[in-house]
Amino acid sequence: MSHTVLVTGVSRHIGARVASVLAADPDIDRVIGVDTVPPPSLSGDGGVPLGRTEFVRVDLRSPDIAQVIAAADIDTVVHMSLVSAPSRGGGRALMKEHNVIGTMQLLGACQRSATIRRVVVRSTTAVYGSSPRDPAVFTEDAEPGEPPGHGYAKDAVEVEGYVRGFARRRRDVAVSTLRFANFMGPGVDSPLTRYFTQPVLPTVFGFDPRLQFVHEDDAVEVLRRVALEDHPGTFNVAGDGVLLLSQCARRAGLATLPLPSSAFRFLGDLARTLGLVAFSPEQLRLMRHGRVVDTGRLAAELGWRPKISTAVAFEDFIHARDLAGGLPAAMMELFRQAVGQVTSRPGDQAMSG
Known part of the structure; x- marks a missing residue:
């Protein structure tokens, strides 16, 4: 029996790694990778080699995806195409169309297909808020x-709703939803990893959130396993243990700058304008309250759990990036003065709770 896998989102790092590892499996006849732009490895910009993956340029919002499947x-189908932040050339509306409308089109194509037997969807623990x-x-x-109520997390909630509807309509298909903690590792580029590469970490005054990460190697491995075996259901995926934000800063050798939440938002907007890092309202809430998930259901179902802990995943990231360890004292003082002008605005202190 032939075994042909479609992987969406192959122009991004984790999607490319998933396509690559599936293409290396001799039990898989074909791997079709789709995205709106070619993967870096095909455009001469480096990136993850895709092996024998066949790339097809498709916008999931169009009906063309049904033709590819047929x-x-x-x-x-391994759906990796959800994006966590607006692209520089697009905006929030385009991001929502890609995430939600694209998923609807993909699931509609799967529903009409007589050959689909397994659907795996990458989701996020951000659905818990x-x-x-x-x-x-x-x-x-x-x-x-x-x-x-905002951004990527809200998109993921809507996507999961459509996935559940598809699972009810196609009970012959094994549908797996994987809720990943924040990806971490040498090749991961996300709003959170860009935050940790800043010379000074702005934090929200009075809060020290608990954070969980999943190493990119473990993320790829669990996606590989669920793509090859029937494991219907919804599963949290995260490395063992937690790190406080203050512990992350110390391990990275970075100074922190506690700010009222209004000033934190201002710096996030400024950094986004400069193309450095973007903090959405949901990410601001994560930096205040954190989030921790249980992964017992995944271990019981697969007989496997992530091998790399949250702490080790973060260590691997900071070692690979060779983080500089903060600003010189004189520059740090100038930075504090600039931030002081923001925090001294009327009403800022009242909003800091």
């Missing part, structure tokens, strides 16, 4: 204290 007799009313640890069935 023409290649796809039996397994971050609030002071959250449980200490989220299981897959826990309700968020405050449901996400």
